[in-house]
Amino acid sequence: MDLVNHLPDRLLFAVPKKGRLYEKCCDLLNGADIKFRRSNRLDIALSTNLPIALIFLPAADIPIFVGEGNCDLGITGLDQIEEALMNEHTTDLLDLKFGSCKLQIQVPADGDITSPEQLVGKKIVSSFTRLSTDYFKKLEKVSEDSELTTHIRYVGGSVEASCALGVADAIVDLVESGETMKAAGLKPIETVLSTSAHLISSKETKFPELVEVIRQRFEGILAAKQYVLCNFNAPRRLLHDLLAITPGRRSATVSSLEKRNPEDEDWVALSAMVERNAIGDKMDQLKKAGATDILVLEINNCRV
Numbered sequence: 001m002d003l004v005n006h007l008p009d010r011l012l013f014a015v016p017k018k019g020r021l022y023e024k025c026c027d028l029l030n031g032a033d034i035k036f037r038r039s040n041r042l043d044i045a046l047s048t049n050l051p052i053a054l055i056f057l058p059a060a061d062i063p064i065f066v067g068e069g070n071c072d073l074g075i076t077g078l079d080q081i082e083e084a085l086m087n088e089h090t091t092d093l094l095d096l097k098f099g100s101c102k103l104q105i106q107v108p109a110d111g112d113i114t115s116p117e118q119l120v121g122k123k124i125v126s127s128f129t130r131l132s133t134d135y136f137k138k139l140e141k142v143s144e145d146s147e148l149t150t151h152i153r154y155v156g157g158s159v160e161a162s163c164a165l166g167v168a169d170a171i172v173d174l175v176e177s178g179e180t181m182k183a184a185g186l187k188p189i190e191t192v193l194s195t196s197a198h199l200i201s202s203k204e205t206k207f208p209e210l211v212e213v214i215r216q217r218f219e220g221i222l223a224a225k226q227y228v229l230c231n232f233n234a235p236r237r238l239l240h241d242l243l244a245i246t247p248g249r250r251s252a253t254v255s256s257l258e259k260r261n262p263e264d265e266d267w268v269a270l271s272a273m274v275e276r277n278a279i280g281d282k283m284d285q286l287k288k289a290g291a292t293d294i295l296v297l298e299i300n301n302c303r304v
């Protein structure tokens with residue numbers, strides 16, 4: 001079935017059908033209020049509130065479908081986009097900051113290889129044969145023996161077993177915690193690529209406005225995760241010092257607190273977005289500078 005012709009009024013959005021990116025993608029779609037129900041084992045789900053059809057595909061195939069214009073939008077790893085040679089045929093809209101890992105060259109931990117240059121002319125096993133070939137072609141050019149060819153062989157999974165099996169002198173594979181490689185007796189000697197999930201679009205999409213709406217919604221969700229809202233009260237005379245601690249993203253909101261008695265000092269309430277990973281420190285500083293009633297609130301979603 002030709003989906004582009006069959007669903008002409010719907011933006012086709014390719015999403016990993018399983019694996020490490022799947023749950024996070026569903027959370028993102030949910031947060032962006034793209035409503036859908038995926039029937040068991042069905043790889044197409046029509047959104048019930050937007051003109052979107054979600055197409056669940058293998059992560060490795062998504063850059064090809066988007067790059068060739070069969071899908072309008074897609075989410076997949078940067079590693080898959082670069083391996084498919086599709087980064088020039090797609091528009092990279094947003095780094096979604098999940099699925100982070102590294103494509104690394106790993107060698108036996110007890111061996112004598114310590115640098116990628118020593119691997120020129122040797123045997124490499126990877127699921128990322130294009131990225132590996134590109135990497136070693138560059139090394140071959142600057143190698144002392146320019147006649148040497150590095151042998152790159154494809155395997156689809158359990159790449160880490162290749163060295164122990166004698167099939168490879170080194171592997172090029174994705175590493176997140178490093179546990180798999182450690183257990184296989186391997187150590188990293190080089191990072192070929194740092195990767196995470198990206199939102200990409202086709203350069204030929206018929207739905208540029210909807211693409212932009214989705215990009216903005218995702219961007220809002222990412223910003224909401226990165227920030228918390230910090231509210232507190234303080235005497236107005238401390239305002240200058242407190243704003244220096246929490247200036248807000250654009251600027252903090254300052255409102256007056258009502259006085260109980262006319263002779264009371266002027267008080268203000270401040271509200272500012274603060275980077276989540278700095279909030280503990282900021283609260284300590286606010287308290288020390290004289291702020292009180294400090295409250296930290298989660299931001300579920302935002303447009304900034």
Ligand SMILES: Nc1ncnc2c1ncn2[C@@H]1O[C@H](COP(=O)(O)OP(=O)(O)OP(=O)(O)O)[C@@H](O)[C@H]1O
Pocket residue numbers: 016018019020021058059060076077078079080099100101156157174175176177195196197
């Ligand atoms: N530890 C990890 N190992 C592999 N990929 C990871 C890891 N962490 C994040 N990723 C990202 O997730 C993407 C999809 O990997 P995953 O192994 O889930 O795919 P998959 O579609 O289930 O493939 P496969 O069928 O080969 O297992 C990778 O391309 C990479 O961008």
Ligand SMILES: O=P(O)(O)OC[C@H]1O[C@H](OP(=O)(O)OP(=O)(O)O)[C@H](O)[C@@H]1O
Pocket residue numbers: 156157158159160173174175176177178179180181
């Ligand atoms: O650094 P870690 O957190 O240990 O994760 C890295 C491992 O995860 C992936 O394999 P996966 O589990 O997808 O299985 P596969 O070998 O079949 O691809 C990858 O190929 C590594 O083997």
